[in-house]
Amino acid sequence: MYSSVVGISAESKRGLLLKKIDALLGSSYDLHKVIRKIFHEISRLMDTSNFYLAIYHRKEDTISFEIYTIDGEKRKVSSRKLSKGLTEYVIRTKRPLRINKDVKKVCRKFGIKPIGKDAKSWLGVPMIYKNNVEGVITIQDYKHTNAYSPADESFLMSIASRAAVVIANTRLIEEEIKRAKELALMNQIVRRLTQSLDVGDILETVTKSITLQFKNYNVSLFLVEDKQLVLKKLSKGFRDEVPMDLRLKVGEGFVGVVAKKGSTIVVNDVVKNSRYKGFGQYTQSEVCIPLKISKKTIGVLNIECNEINAFDENSVRILELIADRLSVALHNAQLYQDATDHAKELAVSFTIAQSLISTLELDDVLQRILEAIRNTFGFANIAILLIDKEKNELYIKASYGYSTDVMRNVRLKIGTHGICGHVAATGKMYYATDVTKVPFYVMGKKSVKSEAAIPLKIKGSVIGVLDVESEKLNAFSDRDLRIFSIFASQAAVAIENARLFNETKALSLTDGLTKIANRRHFDLMLDREIRKAKGYSRPLTLAMVDLDNFKKFNDKYGHLNGDKILVHIAHTLKRNIRDSDFVARYGGEEFVILFPELGDVASLKVLERIRNAVEKKPLMMKGVGKKTMTISIGIATYPYNSADAQELVCNADKALYRAKQLGKNRVELAQGAGS
Numbered sequence: 001m002y003s004s005v006v007g008i009s010a011e012s013k014r015g016l017l018l019k020k021i022d023a024l025l026g027s028s029y030d031l032h033k034v035i036r037k038i039f040h041e042i043s044r045l046m047d048t049s050n051f052y053l054a055i056y057h058r059k060e061d062t063i064s065f066e067i068y069t070i071d072g073e074k075r076k077v078s079s080r081k082l083s084k085g086l087t088e089y090v091i092r093t094k095r096p097l098r099i100n101k102d103v104k105k106v107c108r109k110f111g112i113k114p115i116g117k118d119a120k121s122w123l124g125v126p127m128i129y130k131n132n133v134e135g136v137i138t139i140q141d142y143k144h145t146n147a148y149s150p151a152d153e154s155f156l157m158s159i160a161s162r163a164a165v166v167i168a169n170t171r172l173i174e175e176e177i178k179r180a181k182e183l184a185l186m187n188q189i190v191r192r193l194t195q196s197l198d199v200g201d202i203l204e205t206v207t208k209s210i211t212l213q214f215k216n217y218n219v220s221l222f223l224v225e226d227k228q229l230v231l232k233k234l235s236k237g238f239r240d241e242v243p244m245d246l247r248l249k250v251g252e253g254f255v256g257v258v259a260k261k262g263s264t265i266v267v268n269d270v271v272k273n274s275r276y277k278g279f280g281q282y283t284q285s286e287v288c289i290p291l292k293i294s295k296k297t298i299g300v301l302n303i304e305c306n307e308i309n310a311f312d313e314n315s316v317r318i319l320e321l322i323a324d325r326l327s328v329a330l331h332n333a334q335l336y337q338d339a340t341d342h343a344k345e346l347a348v349s350f351t352i353a354q355s356l357i358s359t360l361e362l363d364d365v366l367q368r369i370l371e372a373i374r375n376t377f378g379f380a381n382i383a384i385l386l387i388d389k390e391k392n393e394l395y396i397k398a399s400y401g402y403s404t405d406v407m408r409n410v411r412l413k414i415g416t417h418g419i420c421g422h423v424a425a426t427g428k429m430y431y432a433t434d435v436t437k438v439p440f441y442v443m444g445k446k447s448v449k450s451e452a453a454i455p456l457k458i459k460g461s462v463i464g465v466l467d468v469e470s471e472k473l474n475a476f477s478d479r480d481l482r483i484f485s486i487f488a489s490q491a492a493v494a495i496e497n498a499r500l501f502n503e504t505k506a507l508s509l510t511d512g513l514t515k516i517a518n519r520r521h522f523d524l525m526l527d528r529e530i531r532k533a534k535g536y537s538r539p540l541t542l543a544m545v546d547l548d549n550f551k552k553f554n555d556k557y558g559h560l561n562g563d564k565i566l567v568h569i570a571h572t573l574k575r576n577i578r579d580s581d582f583v584a585r586y587g588g589e590e591f592v593i594l595f596p597e598l599g600d601v602a603s604l605k606v607l608e609r610i611r612n613a614v615e616k617k618p619l620m621m622k623g624v625g626k627k628t629m630t631i632s633i634g635i636a637t638y639p640y641n642s643a644d645a646q647e648l649v650c651n652a653d654k655a656l657y658r659a660k661q662l663g664k665n666r667v668e669l670a671q672g673a674g675s
Contacts, residue, residue, distance in 0.1 A: 017041055017042070017044070017045050017159070018158055018159065018162055020041045021038055021041055021159060021162045021163055021166060030170075030174070031055075031066075031167065031170050031171055031174050032066060034166060034167065034170045035053060035055075035066040035067060035167065036066075036067070038053070038163050038166065038167075039051075039053060039067045042137075042159060046139070046156075047139070048069060048139070049069060049070075049071055049072040050069060050070055050071065050119070050139060050140040050141060050142060051067065051068075051069050051137075051138065051139050051140070052065055052067055052068040052069065052077075052137075052138050053065070053066050053067040053068075053135060053136075053137050053138075053163075054066070054087050054135050054136045054138070055134065055135040055167070056091050056133050056134060056135050056136070057079075057312075058132070059312075059313060060081075060312055060313070061081060061082050062079050062080060062081050062082065062309070063079060063080060063082065063087060063088070063091070063135070063136075064079035065077040065079070066135075070117065071142075078308065079309065083113065083115070084111060084112055084113045085112065085113060085114060085115040086107070086112055086114060086115075086122060086124060086138075087115075087124060087136050087138065089110060089112050090124045090125070090126050090136045090138075091126065091133050091136060094126050094128060094131075094133055095126065096123070096124065096125040096126065096153055096156070096157055097122070097123070097124050097125075098122075098123045098148055098150075098152075098153050099121065099122045099123075100121050100145055100146040100147065100148060101120070101121070101145040101146060103118065103119055103120070103121075103122055104118070117142065118142075119140040119141060119142050120141050120142060120143060120144055120145050120147070121140065121141040121144060121145055121146065121147035121148055122138070122140050122141075123138065123139050123140075123147075123148040123152060123153060123156060124136050124137070124138040125137050125138075125153065125156045125157045125159075125160045126160060127160045127161070127163050127164035127167060128160070128161065128164050129164040129165050129167075129168040130168070130560075132168070134163075134164045134167045134168050134171070135164075135167065137156060137159065137160050137163065139156070178314075181213075182318055183500055183501065185209065185213050185318070186318075186321055186322075186325070186497065186500070187497065188209065189205065189206065189209050189322060189325060190325055190493065190497065192205045192209070193205060193206075193325060193326070193328075193329040194329075196333075197332065197333045197336040198333065199223075199232070199330065199333050199334075202326070202329045202330060202333060203221050203232055203233040204233065206219075206221070206233075206301075206322060206326050207219045207221065207233050207235050209322070210235075210303070210319070210322065211235050211236075211237070213318075214303075214315070216305055216306065216307065216310070217235075217237070217303050217304070217305055217310075218235050218237035218238050218283075218303070218304045218305070219233070219234075219235040219237075219301070219302070219303055220233065220234050220235070220238065220242070220255075220302045220304075221233040221234075221299065221300075221301060221302070222248065222255055222259075222299050222300045222302065223291075223298060223299040223330070224250075224259065224297060224298055224299055227250060228247050228248065228249060228250070229247065229248040229249075229250065229252075229255055229256060229259055229299070229300060230246075230247050231243075231244065231245070231246040231247070231248075232299075238304075248277075252277065253275060253276070253277030254267060254273075254275055254276065254277070254286055254288045254302070255277075255288050255300045255302050257275060257288075258288040258289070258290050258297075258300050259290065259297050259299075259300050262290050262292060262295065262297050263290065264287065264288065264289045264290065264316065264320060265286075265287065265288045266286075266287045266311050266316055267285060267286045267287070268285055268308060268309045268310075268311070269284060269285065269308050269309075270283055270284060270285065270286050271284070282306050283304040283305070283306060284305065284306055284307055284308045284310070285304070285305045285307060285308060285309060285310035285311055286302070286303070286304045286305075287302075287303045287311045287316060287319060288300055288301070288302050288303075289301045289302075289303075289316075289319055289320055289323040290323070291323055291326055291327040291330060292327055292460060293327055293328075293331045293489075294427070294428075294457070295427075295460070298327065298330060298331065298334075299327075299330065301319065301322070301323045301326065303319060320459060321459075324458060324459055324493070325493060328489045328490070328493055331489065332486060332489070332490075335482065335486065362495065362498035362499065363398070365491075365494045365495060365497075365498045366384050366397060366398035366491075366495070367398060369384060369398070369466075369487065369490075369491045369494070370382050370384065370398055370399070370400045371400075372487070373468065373484075373487060374400055376483075377468075377480065377483075379468050379469070379470055379475075381399075381400070381401035381402065381444070381445060381448060381468070381469035381470070381471075382399065382400045382401060382466075382467070382468050382469075383396050383398070383399035383400075383402065383444075383466075383467045384396070384397050384398045384399070384456075384464060384465075384466055384467075384491065385397065385412070385420050385424075385464050385465045385467060386463065386464040386495075387414070387424060387462065387463055387464055388411075391411075392413065392414050393411045393412060393413055393414065394411070394412040394414060394418075394420050394421060394424055394464070394465060395410070395411055395412075396410055397464070401445075401469075402444060402445070410444065412424075412442065416440040417440065417442060418440060418441065418442035419432055419435075419438060419440070419441055419442075419451050419453045419467070420453050420465040420467050421440070421442075422440055422453075423453040423454070423455050423462075423465050424455065424462050424464075424465055426455075427455050427457065427460075427462050428455065429452070429453065429454045429455065429481065429484075429485065430452075430453050431450075431451075431452045431453075431476060431481060432450060432451045432452075433450055433473060433474040434449065434450060434473055434474070435448060435449060435450060435451050436449075444469070445469070447471045448469045448470070448471060449470065449471055449472055449473045449475070450469070450470045450472060450473055450474055450475045450476065451467065451468070451469045451470075452467070452468050452469075452476050452480070452481060452484055453465050453466070453467045453468075454466045454467075454481075454484050454485055454487075454488040455488065456488055456491055456492040456495065457488075457489075457492050458492050458493070458496045463492060463495065463496070464492075464495065466484065466487060466488045466491060468484060509521035509524075511570075511584070511585040513563055513566060513567060513585075514566055514567050514570035514571075514585050515567075515570075516570045516573075516574060516583055516584060516585055517582065517583065517584035517585070518584060518585055519584065519585070519586055519587055521584055522582075522584035522586065522592055522594075525582050525584070525594060526542070526594065526645050526648075526649075527645060529582075529594055529596050530638060530644065530645045530648070532596070533596070533597075533638055533639075534638075538596075538597045539597060539598060539599045539600075539637055539638060539639070539640070540594065540595070540596055540597070540598075540637070540638045540648070541594070541595040541598050541599065541600055541602075541603040541635060541636070541637040541638075542592065542593070542594055542595075542635070542636050542637075542638075542642075542648045542649065542652045543592065543593040543595070543603065543607055543633050543634070543635050543652065544586070544590065544591075544592055544633065544634045544635075544649075544652040544653055544655070544656045545569075545573065545590065545591040545592065545593065545610075545631050545632075545633050545656075546589060546590050546591075546631065546632050546633075546656055546660070547565070547566075547569060547589040547590075547629055547630075547631055548629070548630045548631060548632055548660075548664040548665055549630075549664075550562065550565070550588075550589040550629070553565065553627075553629070557621075557624055557627070561621050561624055561627075564619065564621055565619060565627070565629050566585075566589065568619045568629075569591065569614060569629065569631065570583070570585065570591065572610070572613055572614050572617065573591055573593065573610060576606070576609060576610045576613055577593060577595075577606070577610075578595075580596055580597075581593060581594060581595050581596070581598075582594040582596075592652075593607075599637060599640070600635055600636075600637040600640060600641075600669055600670075603635055603637070604635060604667060604669065607633050607635065607667045608667055610631075610633075611630075611631055611633060611665070611666070611667055614629060614630065614631050615628065615630050615631075615665065616628075630664060630665035631665070632656060632659040632660050632664045632665060632666060632667075632668075633656065633659060633666075633667040633668070634651075634652045634653060634654065634655030634656025634657070634658070634659055634667075634668055634670065635652060635655055635667065635668070635669050635670060636648050636649075636650075636651035636652035636655060636669075636670040637670070641670045641671065642670070651670035651671070652670060654670060654671070655668045655669060655670040655671075656668070
């Protein structure tokens with residue numbers, strides 16, 4: 001099965017191939033490109049004329065064939081749900097399968113139903129990373145039995161184990177990049193939507209944004225008018241057979257069903273569904289998403305694609321987020337058009353919506369909401385309460401006009417505890433013209449006489465409550481309540497954007513294994529702290545920490561146990577420093593700690609305590625028992641022996657090297673230290 005290269009032994013060629021596959025890690029963020037490179041390297045040493053590499057998608061429980069060759073010819077094979085084929089058997093058992101004869105007999109024995117052309121010999125191996133199957137590499141021989149030896153299986157397993165690492169990491173990177181692009185798309189759409197209150201402009205913005213992001217999607221937008229669904233916008237991908245004056249009855253086709261039921265429908269193969277209503281365009285998959293305000297459906301966002309199973313869970317989630325923002329934009333536009341007698345209030349609301357989108361920091365967002373309501377209406381008591389899902393309670397996240405004690409201590413059970421608790425449970429606005437007549441009212445301030453509470457919703461789910469109180473009876477007009485509703489819709493979107501932003505930012509600054517700060521976060525903190533130290537003429541100490549004999553531990557007990565040790569050390573470091581100190585994973589088995597305003601001598605005492613804590617606290621691991629790890633530490637301090645951030649890192653690293661040279665399990669100061 002091996003191709004020959006003159007002058008190089010088979011063993012050397014195998015080793016060279018494995019090294020080249022290892023080198024692919026991080027070479028590209030494009031999974032398809034990485035897989036093609038892996039295939040290219042394998043082809044240089046193995047006969048890949050009958051070969052395929054399948055990727056397993058755990059969430060969807062499907063496999064896609066990135067490379068598929070028969071008799072040296074590359075074929076395009078559609079992805080499929082897991083069935084009972086040979087590939088699926090390897091995925092489910094997580095073990096290689098080698099069949100050298102009687103393939104059908106072996107398949108019957110294991111309950112396998114072969115798919116495609118019958119092979120005489122078949123060898124498939126799983127690509128496994130961290131006990132998860134990333135896919136399967138398979139070679140086949142359609143002419144000969146006994147084509148593959150145990151050595152072939154072993155070598156292909158070596159390739160698969162390395163390919164799994166490359167593919168898993170590339171998928172993670174690709175996913176992070178994808179999430180960042182999604183967030184950028186969301187922010188872009190929101191910014192554009194807030195730039196116009198014209199329905200036509202809004203529909204054009206959404207249609208163009210979707211078709212730019214998803215090249216093979218066709219978009220149509222329907223709005224509810226007189227109990228009918230009226231086509232308002234159609235992307236260029238649809239053919240001329242679709243009439244621009246199209247009207248559908250509620251309940252007609254997928255679009256009509258969604259308008260009737262008010263929930264998303266995903267159809268992965270429209271041919272198999274009798275409800276599909278086509279107009280000549282080539283469509284295989286369709287997703288319809290309701291456009292809703294509160295529980296009322298105001299329209300439908302319809303997306304079609306010429307591929308089967310085109311809409312995975314992630315793409316549907318993005319489209320639903322777009323639909324939420326589109327719903328709010330359309331609602332705001334409609335309110336603006338209908339409320340000509342309240343032009344000033346609506347104009348102010350629109351301006352505020354723009355300012356809310358200009359920041360993604362949650363505290364800033366909430367502060368701007370409060371300031372906008374206070375400046376526009378002059379009400380003295382305003383609060384934004386968010387839901388604590390674990391405790392099923394509302395807590396005050398931001399407020400104006402309340403004491404610190406109220407901010408800190410007020411917790412409202414969702415249900416009948418307070419007007420806000422009632423609103424959080426029902427999802428409906430509640431206006432109390434006289435709070436003394438509300439049996440479930442909870443007093444925040446004695447002077448309050450009337451209260452309006454509006455739910456903050458995302459995708460129909462309540463995430464919090466906007467609460468406005470007045471010291472006058474029946475203080476709010478219908479216009480006020482309508483404007484509050486606008487604020488609540490905008491606030492919910494702004495809060496969700498801030499949450500998504502903070503989630504993405506946290507992921508980019510956190511080490512995935514130890515859950516402490518990562519190298520990027522450390523670089524940012526070091527730059528900030530060195531500038532503070534220089535500006536205020538104060539010391540800054542950097543400690544570089546390295547695990548002793550970690551490679552030997554990994555080789556003996558395995559990388560999974562090695563990961564447990566890294567997590568254990570990270571938690572130990574975190575527990576033994578001040579709140580003002582900063583610890584991060586620097587890379588591999590190295591950690592760094594920043595001690596702001598602490599000299600080298602004082603830091604030395606802390607680090608000796610940490611070193612001792614690590615040495616004396618073993619970690620119990622299943623199947624291994626109690627294992628103790630020691631650490632070596634190097635210290636450098638600005639300005640005593642380092643003039644800038646680069647020198648600080650360099651000197652700490654040199655001190656760490658000296659600690660290793662002097663026997664490990666010790667703390668060493670950088671040369672010239674001793675203040």
